[in-house]
Amino acid sequence: MHVPAGVRQPTDVAVTGLGLVTPAGPDAESTWDGLLDGRPTAARDELLAGLPVDFSCRVAGLGPAAPADGAERALRLGAAAAREALADAGLSAAGAAWTGARVAVVIGRSGGDGGEGLAHGIGTALGASGPSFVTAAGCASGASALGVARDLLRAGACDVAVAGGAESVRGPAAVAAYGSGAAGGVLSARTHDPAGASRPFDADRDGFVLGEGAGVLVLERCADARARRARVRAVFAGYGASARPLAEPGPDLEGRGAERALRAALADAGLGPEDVDHVNAHGSGVPLEDLVEARVLRRVFGWTPPPVTAVKSVIGHSVGGAGAVEAACTVLTLRDQAIPPTANLDRLDPEIELDVVTKSPRRRPVRAALSTVCALRGQNAVLVFRAP
Incomplete structure (x- = not known):
């Protein structure tokens, strides 16, 4: 069933604020400028x-980080993005519209010790005391946090959700875990040209680049946002997720x-493939992963898929933070009707x-857009956003 433009269901969820901290900039606008410039x-x-x-x-200006300090660095990233998102939404702990017990905090982090403290730490910094937890779903962690937060709002478990992802995956442990593409791993081995190493969809791609960052959205039911006369940046229209069973060997x-996940998200949004004007792709730069994602998009969208971009070409892969960072970028595409370029795509x-x-x-006109997380061995998540 397709939802006619302009029609809002009682459980529609609005994006009323967003925050970003990435290697391209310490806030949403500087990040967005860097992505549009393709630097x-x-x-x-x-x-x-x-x-x-x-x-x-690396995110500049965040201070030094020891290899074992990833959890603390993620907390700093997430708290900064969350504060920006709340300010963008016109909310604060001192405001009349704020009831801390009705504010949920859901943050994605791919895994590891200290994950459970991430959402609690961010919630404490914001004065939020509603539902608070971390989603751990690999690359899909941040996107999954947004989907869970939307469902909390629809269920009436909260009135405001501060949701997204934050992670820092720099350090020797990350190199050991993911491995160089030259040695059978998934990291780019382009040591002679770091700036050109992240090259999703390029014929010469050889893996992803380690990164860090945070993306946070403030979500509210559309009716509540209208009641307080909030600016609605986008409608969070659809969410789909899937996982590969461990019993199935190989990618x-x-x-x-x-x-x-993609078809479920479209169905949840009440949209067909022909209604989608843009895809913010997972686009990691891992050779097989990019190829499989491209084939999925062709199967769903046919011979005329919508324009695609991959922002990891500019900011690298923050793993648990990436899905939320890219969701925020998708919302900014809807705001400005501009799709950022994929950097380093020479061929x-x-x-x-x-x-x-x-x-x-x-x-170009963008009325509905997808943000995708496509993992060959683990969790997948797709988010659908519509222009308000």
Whole structure:
């Protein structure tokens, strides 16, 4: 069933604020400017000196971080993004519209010790005392947090949800965990050219670039947002998720899990493939992952898929934070009707039959857009946003 433009269901959820802290900038607007300019941020990283991969995408001005300090750094990233999102929504702990016990905090982090304290720490910083927890779903953690938060609002468990993802995956442990593409891992081994290393969909891609960052959205029921005369940046219209069973060996080479999540998100939004004007793709730069994602998009959208971009080309991969960062970028595309370019795309892989935006922003009408997380071995998540 398609929802006619302008029609709002009682359980529609609005995005009323957003915050971003990424290697492209310390806030949403500077990040967005960097993405529109297509300026890659990968550079040598002192934490990785002497390792097979010695570069990453780092958030400047956050202070030094020891390899074991990822949890504390994620908290700083997440709290900064959450404060910006609340200010953008016109909310504060001192405001008349604020009832801390009715404010939920749901934050995605891919896993590891200290994860349970991330949402609690952010909630404490904000004066929120409603439902508070972390979603741990690998690359899909941030996107899944947004989906869970939307469902909390629909169920009436809270009136405001502060949701997103935050993670820092710099350091020797990350290099050991993911491995260099030159040695069978999934990290780019382009040590001679760090700025050009993150190159999703390019014929010469060889893996992703370690990153860090946070993206946070403030979500409210549309009726509540209208009642307090809040600015609605977008409608969070659909969410779909899937996982690959551990009993199934090897990667999901056909991308059936990602396809299920995508089709579920469209159905949840009441939209068909023809209604989608843009896809903010997972686009990690891992050769097989990009190829499978492209095939999934072609199966769903046919021979004329909507324009695609991959912002990891600029800001790297923050793993648990990435899905939320990219969701916020999708909302900004709806706001400005501008799709940021995919950096470092010099030669499109001939097997990737997509309309990938490159070189400069593409300005066009965007009424509905997807943000996708496509993982070959784990969790998938797709979010659908509509213009208000």
